Amino acid sequence: MGAIEIAGKLYSGLIFDFDGVLADSVEVKTEAFGALFMEYGPKIQTKVIDHHRAHGGMTRKEKFVHYHAHFLDDPLDETGLERLCRKFSGLVMEKVIASREIPGVGRFLERCRTLGVPCFVDSATPDEELEIILERRNLRSYFTAALGSGGSKTENLARIIDSHGLNHRECLFFGDAGSDYKAATACRVDFMGILPGPAAPLLAQHPDIHWAEDFNQLEGGTIHGR
Numbered sequence: 001m002g003a004i005e006i007a008g009k010l011y012s013g014l015i016f017d018f019d020g021v022l023a024d025s026v027e028v029k030t031e032a033f034g035a036l037f038m039e040y041g042p043k044i045q046t047k048v049i050d051h052h053r054a055h056g057g058m059t060r061k062e063k064f065v066h067y068h069a070h071f072l073d074d075p076l077d078e079t080g081l082e083r084l085c086r087k088f089s090g091l092v093m094e095k096v097i098a099s100r101e102i103p104g105v106g107r108f109l110e111r112c113r114t115l116g117v118p119c120f121v122d123s124a125t126p127d128e129e130l131e132i133i134l135e136r137r138n139l140r141s142y143f144t145a146a147l148g149s150g151g152s153k154t155e156n157l158a159r160i161i162d163s164h165g166l167n168h169r170e171c172l173f174f175g176d177a178g179s180d181y182k183a184a185t186a187c188r189v190d191f192m193g194i195l196p197g198p199a200a201p202l203l204a205q206h207p208d209i210h211w212a213e214d215f216n217q218l219e220g221g222t223i224h225g226r
Helices: 026-036 042-054 060-071 078-098 105-115 127-136 153-163 178-186 201-205 215-220
Strands: 004-006 009-011 013-016 119-122 145-147 171-175 190-194
Touching (some): 013 153, 026 078, 105 215, 127 145, 153 178, 171 178, 178 190
16 A cells, blocks of 8 residues: 655555546536525525535435425425435436536546555445436546545545545545535544635634645645645
């Protein structure tokens, strides 16, 4: 097992969220949530979009249940939930596959492969959909495992560490949402934000985290919060 130096520390295991970290696909999903709740009027639609943006990493199922119970006072049954999930997947799948990569991530993953550093995905995207997206984007071969919404971010991270014999002190989680930071903290793993800028919601919650705008900055040593 190899190691890579990031921000002055050697890491032998790297974990990546997907949306906003590997691909610039966050707004694709924001638009999809907005489209699905358009029929309920602009006030509900705005509440849905604002909540989605503030709760990156929360699964779509959890969000749909929350929106119907708390914004619409119309709890979803299992049939209604599955119907919404199918509609959402239909709206986002091809757009996520076509979205641009976060700058520098391809070169960074190739460097990790050359160094023999195992990489993993920990995402809130459904597992089957995640596998298809990674395959279609020609990224799957870079990752030892890719875990989606079959488990929480924290459960997935713990499983990755345990199943692959990693030392949590030598792991780094790249994320852009509160659930990513929470998972890293719960599993005693270092965290690095990949964020669009200083106005990112995660920085309002955790202003002292280390972060970079993309992997070009990371590789160039432009890491904020150091």
